Every structure is written in C-alpha cells, then in structure tokens.
Amino acid sequence: MPPFDVGNGPGAVSKETILTAVSLASVGPFGDASVLEVAQRIRRRETTALEVTEQSLEAVNEYGTELNCFITVDPEGARRAARDADRELALGHDLGPLHGIPVGVKDLMATSGLRTTMGSRHFAHHVPDADADAVMLLRRSGAVILGKTHTHEFAFGPTGDRAFTGPALNPLDTSRVTGGSSSGSAAAVAAGLVPIALGSDAAGSVRIPGALCGVVGLRPTAGLVSVEGVFPLSHSLDVVSPLARAVSDTAVAWWALSTKSTQEGIRRPIWSPSLLPEPGRAAQLRISEVKCDLTERVASSTQVEALQFAIETLTDSGASMSETCIPEVDECAQPHQNILFAEAYAIHETRVKSAPELFDPEILNQLSVASEVRGWEYVQAQQTRARLRRQALERLSVVDVLILPTVPIEAPLIGQRTLADKAGWTTVREALKSFTVPWSLLDLPAISVPVLVHGAKMPGSVQLVGKPGEEQKLLDTAAALEKAVTRLNATSSPYVQRTL
C-alpha cells in the first residue's frame, strides 16, 4: 500500500505520481498495520511471530538494502527470538503488545553478540557482550530485534548521509536524506519494514528523521529511559527515543522503555490498553503556539501548512489554543552547540589522535571544530542552560503543550550541505536542527508528528513540546492530530495523509 492516500481536493495529484516519488514508503508488512493489530492477529492465531518476522526479514532484504537503512541484519537471532515468542505465547505467557513484534535498533546501541558499529569504521567489527538497557527492556517485552539500523557516523550529524556504509535513503524520495542521526530507524519505520525502531536524540536525532520520513519520533524527558549501553554523543543531552509509524505504536514503545521508581524498586507498569493515547483528552489541554524569532523562519510552505492544519484541528477539537512568546528559544543554539561539541570531542579525542583516518572526513572536520570550544564557554553554556530552563518552565506554568514545526525545511538531497532560502538558512545542518535543539537544551519532552499536506511531495510535520515527565499529554495530543488527519483524508479533504 502506498504511503499516502491521495485526496481529491483541488490540486490533488494522481496516486501514480505519488507512487513514483515515494516508491519505497510503506512497502513492508507494517506499511498498513499497527503493532496492536498485528499483536491481535498473532493472538487470534491468524499469524505467528515467526511468520511476521519472516515477512519483515524479507522486506528488509528486498527494500532495506536499497534504502541502506540497516547496517547489520540478524536473521538467525530474529528467527530464534520469534520462535521463543511463539512458544511463550503458546504456554500462556503474554508479555504485552510487543511480544513477537520485529523492531529495529539504532546501531549506536549495544546488542549482545550482535555487531554494533556506531556507523563508523572504528567499530566495524565491534561485537558487544551485553545489551544496552533500552535493548534489554525491548527484549523483556518480547520484541524481536531484527537488526541494527543505520546511524549517521557516531550520531554526529542531522542528515543521515554519512556513515562507513554510505548514506541512508529517504523512502519517500530516495534522492533525499532521511534526516539523522537515527536515519535507518526512521527509514525502516517509514518503509513499514518494522513498526517501531529505537533511536537516540541529543539535538533532534529522532525528531528530525521522524519529520523528514513522515513518522512519529518521541524525545522523552532525560533520565526516564536509561542511556546505559548507548554510545554517547553528548552525555548531558543524549536521550533514548523511539520512532514509530502510529502514535499508538509510539505509546507502546514508550511503555516498554520507561520505568518508574516504586517502593519495590524500579518497575515497568503492566501493559494495559489504558496506557494508549486518548485523542479525546487533548480537548482538555491548554495548547500554545510558540512565538519567537526562530518560528518566523519556516522556509517550507509544507511545514507552514502542516502547522496551520494542526492548530486548526486542535482548536476544533475543543482544546484551548493560545500563543506564547518564548524568547529563550532564540538563545539556545549557541549553548547547545558548545555543550554538544565539548562533550562529543571529549568522547572522541583518543580516536582522533590515534586513528583519524578511520573517521569520515566530514565527521573528522566537525570534531576538529568541536575541539576548539573553550572550557569557559562550556561552563557558561551549562549555566545559561540552567537559566533558560528556569525561565522557560515559568512561561510553561499556564500551558500544557507547545506547538511549533519540527523542521523549517523539507528533506534536502543526499550530500546537500548548503541552502539559500527566503528564511535565511544557509546550511542544512543549522536549519535541520534549529527547531529541535531548544527542547533538548531545555530538557523538555517533545514529539514530532507527521501532518501530511495536500499536494506536497514530502511530508509536513509538527512538534509538540510538554513539561518534564508529561509525555502522556504529548501522546494524547499527537493522537488527536493523527485522528483528524485520518478523518479528513477519509472525507476527501485537501490534506493528504499516511494510512495507519
């Protein structure tokens, strides 16, 4: 099934036109099925975990290779895990909706016995002997790890077109980047090869590829998901973050990854459908459009229309809608870069000195720039960060969810590095991360939700931002948006959407 149903409104393009442009979107077995649907089919014995896994492996083999979205596929491990899942279910031991569902894991996260390369020649033959915590949590919920997805080398870039295995391709248009650094996870999900994939996000590394590939990307509040076993880009910014096709699938992943401290120790709640997002609850929320210098700089009309649609939809749904001026957002870019650069170079210093030739030249050059940040600039950046966060949290006291674009542009071409647009963006790197970086620095949870715009070749998206720990409100609001997009599409609206 193609990724979009094409609306019949004015200016609608033919289904054929879209298919040509986006030929590898939604081609996999999860192109038209959510985790919960597949989970039900498994439990109704209409299929098995092994059969689903074989379908995913086949799709990965056929399309994943073309998209270059997996660095390592693990057919044997996946089949073994799927067989185990089937046996366990047959014995009546149900681990929840992810039981028997194939997923992808960003190749920055350690997988026991399975090669983990960080997208770099430095680790081309690296096989960890333990799982990252997040991987372990997925396994404990019964998920089948299909393989390791493409990452921008060492996660140090927002485009997803630099790794020792070459660039990942955007399933919606294979001449374009996926966005990064969780490039392969976004592409694999957008292509429907897996319903969920793990990413990580320090500057926007799940939200950016989520936006460019038309899938959901959630950056949770720092500290709620363990980063143990994830190769660091920036210790004080890294967060493990899931990508998924549907908002409900994102919620399932969020359930599997997040744990809470209880009196009995660290626990994950037992799965219950009540954990699913409820679009109706968005009507009770105070939603506010972010206004600042940055939000004036949206270069893509698709992104402008997506935001407009989202605001109208949420207003129609009964949510209280306002505008909030948050000047702090305009001050985030420099401190974020100083923190990320200093921490990233601290991680790579030894490698830069001992084996510089193993780095991609662009990454090596970027590291050389990163090495120049001064200690006092880093210290000031952390102090600025604390001040901006305090101020922003004060402004958020009367708001539940902020809304703004995820990115100001559409997916650039592979290898493209410069821009010349009316919004004043000159580099792809700067533009791509400009709208996601502030929430990383302020440590507020944020989700990118695809909002596909009529007639647009590439997907639009919006970013919802919440208060620390209020991921549920983001999921509820995202679900309301998703529902509206689906409904409008069903009634031949001018908005084109992805079928869920």
Next chain:
Amino acid sequence: MPPFDVGNGPGAVSKETILTAVSLASVGPFGDASVLEVAQRIRRRETTALEVTEQSLEAVNEYGTELNCFITVDPEGARRAARDADRELALGHDLGPLHGIPVGVKDLMATSGLRTTMGSRHFAHHVPDADADAVMLLRRSGAVILGKTHTHEFAFGPTGDRAFTGPALNPLDTSRVTGGSSSGSAAAVAAGLVPIALGSDAAGSVRIPGALCGVVGLRPTAGLVSVEGVFPLSHSLDVVSPLARAVSDTAVAWWALSTKSTQEGIRRPIWSPSLLPEPGRAAQLRISEVKCDLTERVASSTQVEALQFAIETLTDSGASMSETCIPEVDECAQPHQNILFAEAYAIHETRVKSAPELFDPEILNQLSVASEVRGWEYVQAQQTRARLRRQALERLSVVDVLILPTVPIEAPLIGQRTLADKAGWTTVREALKSFTVPWSLLDLPAISVPVLVHGAKMPGSVQLVGKPGEEQKLLDTAAALEKAVTRLNATSSPYVQRTL
C-alpha cells in the same frame, strides 16, 4: 606571648631569636586565649563583648595594619554588634560560645552594608546589600564581624601576595607570604587578632595559609556549608572553610557554619560541649599515611619532621596506623587545574574583556592561560574526577583518616615565584597547592593542623583527610595531635609548639 615556647632540647634557639623572626605572631588578645575561655570570661562578667572587641580593634589597628591582613575594618559595626551581644546576654539570651566574639571574614564574602572587594580594583567600592549565608550564620551565633580580611585577588592564587591593597605578611616572618588565597584570615588568626576567621578553599585556600601561618584550617565536605554570597572562584570546587587558632575553636566555627536537613527543615544543632573534639576518640580510629609519588616530594625537612611526629604521636595514642597507597592522588593536578581554570575564566570573561587594566597583571596573565583550557578537557576532567573519587572512596573503605603533609615546602618570600629544590618543585604555585588539590578534586574533607618542629623557624603542619561528612573524626584526630604537641612542649621535648 610569643607564638612558640622554645624547647630546651638539642639545638634549641633562644626565645629572643624566635621573637625577632616572628614578632607579630600571637600579639593580639587571642594570642593566648581560646574562644571558650573568652566566652567563659564574658559570662563570668570578667570582661564584656565590647571590651574584647575593643581589644581586637586596637590590635588590628596596631598590628593588622603592619601585616596588611585586613582590607576593611568596621569599628562601628563591630562595636554595635558587641553592644548588642552584651545586651542580649544580659537579658539571658545566650547564642552559644561565639556570642560576642570578634571574627574576621575573607573579603570574598558578601557583608551587608560593608565593602567587599574580592581583593580587586574591580570591586574597590562594592558594598553588598546582603550577607553571604556563612556570614549570616556567624551573626546568628552572636559573632562580631570585625572586618574583611585580605584575599589573594579574586582568590586566584595560593600565595596571598597579590591584591589591590598589596601583599599580606606572614606574622611569623613578615618577609614571607601568608599563603592564600585566605591570606588575611590566616594572618589575623595567627597574630591573635581574632580567634576565628572565615576563608574559602577551592585548591587549598584555607589549608595552605593555615599551614604557612601555623593555624588550623578546615576544608569541609562540599555542600555542608552554603557558598551563597561567596564570590566564586570555581563553582564545582569552592567550599566555605574556617581558620582558627585552636582545634576547639575550629570545632566552634564548624558548629556555627554547618547545618543539617531535618524533618523540620534546615537546622543547626543547639550548642553543646559534647560537640567539642575529643582527643581520646582518635585512639579508636584507623589512621593511614598516604603513599604515592607525590608524598615522596616533600622538600622541607620541617614538614618531614612534622609528619613523623604526628604519626608517632597518633601511634602512641593507640590509634591503628597503616600506610595506604593511593595512586589516584598523583592524577589529580591536571583535572583540578582544568576544572578550576575553565570555571574561573567563565566567571571573569566579561571583566577581562571590558576592563583588563583593573586586574593585577599576574592575575590577568593567569586568566589568559585559564581561557585556553578546551571544553573537551573540562568535560574529561569532570569525568576523571568522578572516576578518581570512586576509586579513592573504595580505598578509604578500611581507613578513617588519612595523614600527609599540607604543603611540601615552607612559606616562600613575598613575590617569590620559582623554586629549585631537591624534590623537583620549580614553581611556588605548583608546590604550594600540590598536597591540598587532590582532596578538593576528590571532595574529601581535610584539615591542616600545625605541628611545630623544634628549631625550625617556620611552622610545620600535617593534613588529615576524612571520608565525606566525617569532619568530626578529623577534629578529634587534630585535637589528639594538638594535645600531644602541648604535652611534649610542657616536658621540654625536642618539638616546639604554639601555646594554646
């Protein structure tokens, strides 16, 4: 009374010789009286807070000026506080042993309505409108703030001879430095002008001048005394730290400054003599001499003898004595410097750019060097710090108190910057802070205790280091040392000591 009683052992020098060399030590009213003694005299109506304050003011006027150990004296404020103290005591409201006792405050700590210069032209006319927390705590315990003591400019140096008001002079030999940065506090206490003075310590700024001036300097565990209102040198290393003549006076200061979180909120315990150090308790402690490359580099035979005497004394007292190899100590200097430099420059960046001419040239040059530390070096330094601390705490699991010298040399001459000694020290700065820096980086409480050596012109000292929060064990051990020094002196031992 002179600072030392001269022993009659072999090689003893005449009292006159010592007096010539150390003419300004112990000259003030607290030269031979502890806080508790004066407190008793006040309560027995043998004197009043006002009378004691007048005596201190007179001594400050006469000797403090020569020693250059006060930047600002506040006779009116002190008399007012002393009168209030007398009135309160007359009404039966007793705030504890510091009630009515004159103290000095390092001129890096804000005093409401009283000039606070940081030893710098930048703040030559700066009058804060609120007290630093530590100052407020002293006032709440009835202490009389006599004035603001000399500090090395912005606390950025271990010698105490650079400030816009000129160098502070060592009361034991006015051609020598006091050590710094809490230079004036150490000098004022050593001269007996006040029994207690506040300092701060990021690299050794109370322990070094304590050692060079022959008084007690305690660096508590970070976080136990608020640094609010203290002009920062290095946010992650600064600790408010008292200097005092006697160990019991140090304990009184520690009581006044430290607070504990209780169910009813932040509280200071009510004063009780049971808070005083108990030399006898040292016999129950496991004390261990630090062994590492650094401790091989003691250049001063006085410091070697002081350590030897302290170890013999504690062994004789019944304490379990061992040696502990702590190689982490040898790795502390570079990360400590990178952290301190980056944080210090972050604080002064604007001033360096807007008004460089107001800095002392040596400080400005040091800041210029500090600005060069790279962000990644700072990040690695903080990571190294965490690792070294973990490792050191493990080694401390079978030890209560570590012992080593406070400094490897004796007080250099004022203005002296280079060394050429058999231990390989080439710069005064490096040598002075070498033995104190490790415990700042590892955030372990440490106390410098004077152990005055027979025939030596300048005092010896040892440093005791404890586990986080175990200041009491340090005070008990220091009291045992102090008691032994006093006893030996009384029986004409080869060790010369300060009379308490």
